[in-house]
Amino acid sequence: MSANPEIFRIEPWQMSFGERAALEGILAQVKPRLAVEIGTAEGGSLSRIAAHSEEVHSIDLVRCPAPQPEHVELHVGDSRRLLPELLERFASEGRVVDFVLVDGDHAREGVRQDLIDLLASPAISATVIVMHDTLNGLVRAGITDVDFASNPAVAFVELDFVGGYMARTGPFAGQLWGGLGVAVVDADTERRPGIYNDYLxxxxxxxxxxxxxxxxxxxxxxxxxxxxxxxxxxxx
Ligand SMILES: C[S@@+](CC[C@H](N)C(=O)[O-])C[C@H]1O[C@@H](n2cnc3c(N)ncnc32)[C@H](O)[C@@H]1O
CATH class of the missing domain: 1.10.287 (Helix Hairpins)
Known part of the structure; x- marks a missing residue:
């Protein structure tokens, strides 16, 4: 056991420690055969997704400079184009994506489009979707623009799975960031009566x-x- 496990090393993973721990827990349970990440950045979250997954595809506008293991493929470009292409390929091969991290475009329309593309794909039929920065106003608006409720395959949506925060100092002072949301897509999982976690x-x-x-x-x-x-x- 390491006294300084990977989740406590600050760079280059752009998530709070609680978010990292939650992501690690989900990945350890899901053990994805096939995983997709939108938003590689410097490869922080990708390294942990890769540690738990058999095959990972990570999309970003810019190429992550960090060398990647063989089971990780980087896709460089806009997720609006690359994500539907990738999902179409998986669907045509009859493959299902087990895990997705949505942490790319943080504009309202971009977040909405990534989620719409995911939910429209047959490759996303038994999938845990984790969304980052759910406490940010634009990201949250993009997520709530999506009509999860009318998709019968969506079993559960929780936007504050891990709470976000307001920065106290620095360039983001006063702004709301962080937070992890989760959507579980699985037609076979019993659907919650109110799929949003509305008891909170x-x-x-x-x-x-x-x-x-x-x-x-x-x-x-x-x-x-x-x-x-x-x-x-x-x-x-
Ligand atoms: C917050 S960072 C991702 C952090 C990373 N997941 C982590 O935790 O270490 C967001 C990344 O999304 C990328 N991005 C923004 N808009 C995008 C788009 N439309 N398509 C693909 N990637 C995009 C940015 O270039 C940036 O590297």
């Missing part, structure tokens, strides 16, 4: 409301009165 309050709505105030969470949450008022409203 919407963390995004609550945090946004707090962060929107100059005396709220954005400056370290120094206003207990405001916090109390917002939480009171959300409780009812």
């Amino acid at each position: 309050h919407d963390a995004y709505g609550m945090i946004r409301e707090l962060g929107g105030s100059p005396t709220g969470a954005a400056d370290g949450g120094r206003s207990p009165a405001l916090l109390g008022r917002v939480l009171d409203r959300w409780r009812h």
Whole structure:
């Protein structure tokens, strides 16, 4: 056992430690034969997907400079073109993708399109889809633009599987980032009555409301009165 396991090494994996641990846990359970990543960047999350998978395809606009093992194929270009091509190839071969990480385009329309392409493909029929940065407003809007509910193969959607955060300092101060969401596509899995995890309050709505105030969470949450008022409203 290592005293400093890979999930605690900061670079180049662009995820919080909790997100890394959750991703590792999902991968350890799914043990993908075939995995797809959208958003390679410097290969941080890819290295852990590769460690648990038999074959991985990772898409990015720019080529990751890190050398990759033989079972990893990098696809360089826009996911709007490359993802449908890749999925069509898998579908024509009768293959099913077991795991997908959606962490590429963070624009609303880009996130929406990646998810629409995934859900439309026969290759995504027994698949765990993990989405990163679900607490970011644009990413979240792109995800909620997708009508998961009318797709009978979608068994479960949870946008706050791991909570995101608001940066306190630095170039992203005051902005909401991070968070992992999960969608399980499997026609054979018993569908939850409400496929969105609706027994919880919407963390995004609550945090946004707090962060929107100059005396709220954005400056370290120094206003207990405001916090109390917002939480009171959300409780009812
Ligand atoms: C947040 S980074 C991915 C981080 C990586 N998954 C990790 O955790 O280490 C997002 C990546 O998506 C890529 N990207 C952005 N828009 C894209 C698009 N339309 N198609 C493919 N890749 C895209 C960017 O070039 C960037 O490298």
